[in-house]
Amino acid sequence: MATAMDTVLDMRDAIAEKEEGEAAAAKVRKVDRDQRQTVGVPFVDEPRMTCREVNVYYGEKHAIHDVSIDVGKNEVLAMIGPSGCGKSTFLRCLNRMNDTVATCRVTGQILLDSLDIYDKKVDVVPLRAQVGMVFQKPNPFPKSIFENVAYGPKIHGLVSNKTELTDIVEDSLKKAGLWDEVSDRLEQPGTGLSGGQQQRLCIARAIAVRPEVILMDEPCSALDPIATATVEDLITELKTQYTIVIVTHNMQQAARVSQRTAYFHLGDLVEVGPTDRIFTNPRHQLTEDYITGRFG
Amino acid sequence: MSATQQSTMDRVHKGLAARYRKEKRFRLFGLSAIIMSLAFLVLLLGSIGAKGYTAFLQTEILLDIHLDAETLDVENLATANYGSLVKRAMLDNFPQVKGRRDKRELSKLVSTGASFQLQKLVMSQPELIGTVLSLWVPADDEVDMFVKGHISRELPESSRRINDKEIEWIDQLQAAGRIKKSFNATFFEAGDSREPELAGIRGATMGSFYTLLVTLLLSFPIGVAAAVYLEEFAPQNRLTDLIEVNINNLAAIPSIVFGLLGLAVFLNFMSLARSSSLVGGLVLTLMTLPTIIIAARASLKSVPPSIREAALGVGASKMQTISHHILPLALPGMLTGAIIGMARALGETAPLLMIGMVAFIVDVPSGFSDPATVLPVQIYLWADSPERAFVERTSAAIMVLLFLLLTMNATAVILRNKFERRW
Ligand SMILES: Nc1ncnc2c1ncn2[C@@H]1O[C@H](COP(=O)(O)OP(=O)(O)OP(=O)(O)O)[C@@H](O)[C@H]1O
Ligand SMILES: [Mg+2]
Numbered sequence: 001m002a003t004a005m006d007t008v009l010d011m012r013d014a015i016a017e018k019e020e021g022e023a024a025a026a027k028v029r030k031v032d033r034d035q036r037q038t039v040g041v042p043f044v045d046e047p048r049m050t051c052r053e054v055n056v057y058y059g060e061k062h063a064i065h066d067v068s069i070d071v072g073k074n075e076v077l078a079m080i081g082p083s084g085c086g087k088s089t090f091l092r093c094l095n096r097m098n099d100t101v102a103t104c105r106v107t108g109q110i111l112l113d114s115l116d117i118y119d120k121k122v123d124v125v126p127l128r129a130q131v132g133m134v135f136q137k138p139n140p141f142p143k144s145i146f147e148n149v150a151y152g153p154k155i156h157g158l159v160s161n162k163t164e165l166t167d168i169v170e171d172s173l174k175k176a177g178l179w180d181e182v183s184d185r186l187e188q189p190g191t192g193l194s195g196g197q198q199q200r201l202c203i204a205r206a207i208a209v210r211p212e213v214i215l216m217d218e219p220c221s222a223l224d225p226i227a228t229a230t231v232e233d234l235i236t237e238l239k240t241q242y243t244i245v246i247v248t249h250n251m252q253q254a255a256r257v258s259q260r261t262a263y264f265h266l267g268d269l270v271e272v273g274p275t276d277r278i279f280t281n282p283r284h285q286l287t288e289d290y291i292t293g294r295f296g
Numbered sequence: 297m298s299a300t301q302q303s304t305m306d307r308v309h310k311g312l313a314a315r316y317r318k319e320k321r322f323r324l325f326g327l328s329a330i331i332m333s334l335a336f337l338v339l340l341l342g343s344i345g346a347k348g349y350t351a352f353l354q355t356e357i358l359l360d361i362h363l364d365a366e367t368l369d370v371e372n373l374a375t376a377n378y379g380s381l382v383k384r385a386m387l388d389n390f391p392q393v394k395g396r397r398d399k400r401e402l403s404k405l406v407s408t409g410a411s412f413q414l415q416k417l418v419m420s421q422p423e424l425i426g427t428v429l430s431l432w433v434p435a436d437d438e439v440d441m442f443v444k445g446h447i448s449r450e451l452p453e454s455s456r457r458i459n460d461k462e463i464e465w466i467d468q469l470q471a472a473g474r475i476k477k478s479f480n481a482t483f484f485e486a487g488d489s490r491e492p493e494l495a496g497i498r499g500a501t502m503g504s505f506y507t508l509l510v511t512l513l514l515s516f517p518i519g520v521a522a523a524v525y526l527e528e529f530a531p532q533n534r535l536t537d538l539i540e541v542n543i544n545n546l547a548a549i550p551s552i553v554f555g556l557l558g559l560a561v562f563l564n565f566m567s568l569a570r571s572s573s574l575v576g577g578l579v580l581t582l583m584t585l586p587t588i589i590i591a592a593r594a595s596l597k598s599v600p601p602s603i604r605e606a607a608l609g610v611g612a613s614k615m616q617t618i619s620h621h622i623l624p625l626a627l628p629g630m631l632t633g634a635i636i637g638m639a640r641a642l643g644e645t646a647p648l649l650m651i652g653m654v655a656f657i658v659d660v661p662s663g664f665s666d667p668a669t670v671l672p673v674q675i676y677l678w679a680d681s682p683e684r685a686f687v688e689r690t691s692a693a694i695m696v697l698l699f700l701l702l703t704m705n706a707t708a709v710i711l712r713n714k715f716e717r718r719w
Contacts, residue, residue: 100605102532129611139602141621151620152610202606209610 039284040273042262044072047111048213048243049094054108056089056098056267063089066108067269069262071213076235076244078254078275081264082290087247088136090264091215094245095131096124112213129156132211134219136247138198140190140205145182148190148201149173152209168208175237176204177230195222203231207238214238216246220253232257251291255279263287341698348691354480354493355440356432357406357469359385361414368425373418378411382433389474390465402465407434409482409494432476437492437685439466443475446684457684483692487660488674492685495678497693499660503573503653503668504642504700506661510577511584511641516634518581519588523630526589527596528618547586554583555647563651571652571667579647584637591633595626628715635708639701645672671697 047070056064064086071077071094079087089098096117098104110117117127129152140148149169152158159165169186173179178200182193190201199222206214216235220228235244235257248254254261254275261278263271263286271284282288361381368376383403387393393402410433417431418424434440438458441447447456449463469475486496530536558579562568568575599622607617648654653669654677661668669677671693678690 095609097605097609100601100608124608125611125613127611128609132611133609135602135605135609137602139600139606141603141606142625151607151612155610155612155616155620205606205610 038068038269039271039287040278042069042269042272044070044075044260046073047071048073048075048113050109050111051093052109054090054093054106054110056086056093057105057107058089058101059103063267064093065267069269069272071243071245072260073243074239074241075260076239076246076258078258078261079245079247079264080249080251080254080261080290081270083249085264086267087264088217091217091245091247092133094213094215095128095133097128097133099124129209130211131213131215132206132209133215134199134203134206134217136217136221138195138202138222140193140198140201142189142191144187145173145190145193145201146186149204149208152205156209158209169204172204172208173201175207175234176200177227177234178204196224196227199223200227200231203234207234211242213243213245216244218247218249220248220250228253251279263290265290344691344694344698348688348693348695350444350446351483351688351692352480353444353477354482355435355443355475355477357386357435357439358430358432358474358476359406359410360388361385361429361431362388363418363425363427363429365426368418370422370425373415373422376415376418378414378418379408382406382410382414389469389472398461401462405436405439405462405465405469407436407493408491409434432478434482434493435475437683438462440493441684442466443470443477444688446688483689487658488656488669488677489658492681492683492689495686495689497671497674497696499657500669500671500674500693501696502661503576503657504670506573506664506668507576507580507648507653507670508638508642510574510664511580512634512638514577514581515584515588515637516630519585519634520592520630522585523589523592523596524618524623527593528614528622543586543589547590550646551583551644552646552650554579555650557582558647559650569665569667571655571657571669572665573661573668574664575651576648576653576668576670577664579651580641580644583644583647584641587637587640588630588634591636592626592630595629595633596622598629599625624715628712631711631715632708635704635711639704639708642670642701642704643672643697645670645676648673671700 049071051070052068054064054067055062067090079091081087092098093106093110094117098106106118112127112131115122141151143151146169149172150165153165153168159168170179170183173182178197181197182188182201190198193201199219203216203219220231223231232253235246238244246254246258258275260272261275262269263278263282263284265286271278271282271287273283278287279291282291288294359382362385363381367381383399383406386403386406387399390402393399413433414431417429435443438447439462442449442458442463443466447458453460466475482494483496485498486494487499489495526536526539530539558575562575562578563570568578603621603625604617607621608614612620648670652667654673655667655669656677657667657669659666675690675693675697678686678693
């Protein structure tokens with residue numbers, strides 16, 4: 001795949017070079033596009049998910065420009081960037097959650113292993129069981145805490161009896177660091193929990209299905225430092241079996257949990273690289289400005 | 297700094313009084329609007345109640361009926377002349393009355409329903425034959441009106457429907473304790489009748505019940521299914537926009553048009569039974585569907601999209617998302633819409649006139665295909681009748697209709713509160 005991509009990139013460069021000698025207006029455009037070129041190596045050897053030239057439009061609005069990136073096996077990929085730069089939008093492409101937005105249009109290619117998830121024949125139900133998601137805003141079902149976590153395993157037929165279900169629910173709640181707080185009131189509505197508890201409930205709900213890839217959109221934005229630590233521990237633990245993509249505004253968190261970091265800016269993937277390198281030695285000016293807090 | 301702060305606060309304070317005045321004015325307007333509508337409501341209910349409450353009582357006359365074995369042949373009790381027995385018992389009360397005209401007038405003080413009442417009693421208890429039976433029988437409607445005070449004895453004889461002689465007889469009966477007013481069970485047990493004292497609303501109530509049952513069973517599932525399809529599955533394009541506009545239009549079409557449609561399609565084309573609750577229900581279904589669809593779509597729309605995403609995000613299929621999460625949350629709104637639609641259907645008259653539910657029907661309907669009428673049509677029929685006694689019955693029927701409407705709307709509120717959930 002990577003080689004095919006390289007030829008594409010080469011071809012693009014060749015066209016750009018040809019344009020160079022032409023009109024001045026074209027020059028401006030080329031500069032523009034140079035800035036959009038991703039700095040760093042967005043590709044890995046053993047990709048779990050492969051995204052190539054992904055463009056996302058909300059109606060007329062072009063929200064993601066030509067993003068190509070891999071998500072490696074058993075790695076945590078952090079996505080950072082200023083508000084409104086398209087992190088959530090891109091994340092939601094990875095399990096086709098954007099299908100629910102009527103105006104949203106996605107072009108390009110996204111592969112899960114070798115499956116093109118935007119292929120017409122792909123069934124999104126098993127895809128979303130495989131690629132789970134924790135949303136930016138906590139959205140528990142208006143049902144009991146137990147029902148919230150049990151729902152996924154139930155509809156996918158992952159359990160054959162009540163004890164297995166109870167075990168999964170307990171296990172998931174423990175992993176999400178919520179068990180101690182709710183073990184005595186599993187029958188109460190999930191909507192009655194505090195914001196941070198709801199977010200952990202949603203994490204428990206997502207991992208109860210045992211997805212292979214987990215997409216987390218700012219899972220800790222409503223959590224206190226203790227709960228955040230629990231979730232980070234969970235991410236570290238899950239990493240051994242699963243692949244995780246996490247959006248975060250907390251740079252320390254990205255540094256703590258992720259192996260690679262991607263920096264988005266106004267719909268462009270500006271820079272990708274190993275997390276320690278990005279934070280110690282960013283190559284792109286925009287990345288440096290962002291992580292040193294000059295804007296964001 | 298301090299100076300600018302000062303002036304800011306000054307300006308805020310200056311504006312404050314005006315803001316509060318505005319609020320107060322608005323509250324006053326709102327309050328007076330509510331008081332006014334309440335006053336009209338009280339006026340309406342008060343006048344209906346004042347006119348109608350007497351209909352729940354019925355004047356009865358006590359007769360000592362001699363059930364002689366001569367007239368009552370045990371072999372054919374069904375055809376015996378019960379009328380003559382009643383007449384004789386009435387005459388026994390007034391031995392001084394002579395002359396055929398007077399006798400006939402006297403016997404007319406008792407309702408023709410008396411002989412039916414007697415017949416039913418004797419046929420169920422033949423052992424009564426040969427005894428003297430003391431029986432309260434319904435009085436004629438004019439007597440009833442007089443006893444209830446709706447006909448004044450001050451009026452000149454020519455302008456009242458009951459003459460001086462009859463008043464004298466009634467006074468005598470009253471003096472003898474042979475006249476009383478008791479609960480008018482007939483009103484709730486009988487079908488329609490030409491005689492006001494024998495007319496009841498049971499026929500119309502049952503007709504309304506069957507009609508509404510058909511309407512509910514058809515319009516709720518169809519309406520909800522249509523709303524779910526339009527809201528969740530249908531592609532958003534010109535066609536669905538057109539459908540939406542048309543549904544909204546249908547909700548505003550005068551109901552008589554639906555009656556004409558029902559006449560053309562259900563009666564003339566499909567040859568279903570005229571005047572039946574089935575056809576009435578079908579017509580009202582057409583009329584109620586748009587209301588239910590609109591209410592159901594609105595309540596589907598009001599389910600927060602985050603719930604939908606949550607379900608889809610864990611891998612629920614579209615149908616699972618809808619049936620496990622969206623529908624339960626939308627149900628209270630749908631039920632409210634349905635019950636409001638039903639309440640409107642319960643009060644509907646015009647389209648039912650077109651399909652023949654306005655006929656004079658004595659029998660209480662016992663099924664969907666029996667000829668029937670409905671409460672509002674019954675009210676219309678009675679309001680059109682010349683007899684004074686039908687006036688109070690009209691009001692009483694309106695009270696019953698209002699009571700049913702109130703019950704339905706209360707049910708809507710209770711259901712909504714019961715199923716409503718926070719999220
Ligand atoms: N449903 C939508 N319809 C139209 N535009 C949208 C929609 N969702 C997002 N956008 C636009 O797409 C761009 C990217 O939004 P997105 O939610 O991906 O940002 P983000 O990086 O997740 O920001 P944040 O950090 O604040 O969550 C924004 O400009 C936003 O206005
Ligand atoms: Mg976001």
